[in-house]
Amino acid sequence: MQTFVRIVESGSLSAAASQMDTTQPTISRRLQNLEQMLGVKLIQRTTHSMKLTDDGERCYQHARRLIENWQLLEDEVSGARDDPAGVLRVRAPHAFGQDQLIGPLGDYLRRYPQINIEWILNDRSPDFIPEGIDCAIHVGAITDASMVGILLAEVPRIVVAAPSLLASYGPVNQVADLAQLPWVALSSFYRNEVTLNQLSSGEPFRFDITPRLSTDSLYAVRKAAINGLGVGMVSSWVVKEDLDAGTLLHVLPDWQAAPLPVYLLYPYASYYPARLRKFIELMKEVMPSLTGTRTAR
Secondary structure, eight states, X not given: XXXXXXXXXXXXXXXXXXXXXSOHHHHHHXXXXXXXXXXXOOEEEOSSOEEEOHHHHHHHHHHHHHHHHHHHHHHHHHTOTTSOOEEEEEEEOXXXXXXXSHHHHHHHHHHOTTEEEEEXXXXXXXXXXXXXXXXXXXXXXXXXXXXXXXXXXXXXXXXXXXXXXXXXXXXXXXXXXXXXXOBEEETTTOSSEEEXXXXXXXXXXXXXXXXXXXXXXXXXXXXXXXXXXXXXXXXXXXXXXXXXXXSSEEOOTTEEEEEEEEEEEXXXXXXXXXXXXXXXXXXXXXXXXXXXXXXXX
């Protein structure tokens, strides 16, 4: 039954085999055994696709509830409801996940020695069930309303530039001057236009840009700005040392982009294992105090 649920949620026999660390023939044999035991066809398969039958859909819904109830029973019998164990699969943004979150991650692993974590770093939205992801740290607006989203903190964003760039183009005295400078763009959050807000009044100012360089990597934007390729709008934590060293300058500190929200996302379920519940508790506790984040306003 667990194999059948994994086939449905991963989308194919081969994906289920990969997630369950076994072979596709083994997955196929388990499915055939279940169909023979129930006396119905659960999945219609062609060369390029598969589809649940009506019986398969009913079986899947019942199987999910049975598995969740069984996991709850196992935890209660073994005393694991508040003593997490097993593997937690977490997706996090590449830059944020390899810098800001490794410390809290170590605290979590030391606190719960029976836990192992698969820490998956990329900047795309996860497909939770097919990929077997338990939860995700997500920076930016939530695009999937079917997920549970817990707002953990927010990340301030600032405008920075290399001293050499500002020396070449002259001083930036007002926000309109920024539109005359070359830019590097973080395509995940801004491409062809920038909106800044004046901190003292909240007044917005929007202007168009034609980036000399556009990338989905926060680290690449930072490096390009240091090399004088253009002005960049970045999370404040990633350039803290550069600002301290003077290799980058904070341009017009009274003008900032809207901060990016940081969410913890996970699928709805009737039961969540202790390893996920404890991770959620830890993230809610530590996220607002990380360097470069703050409590969401």
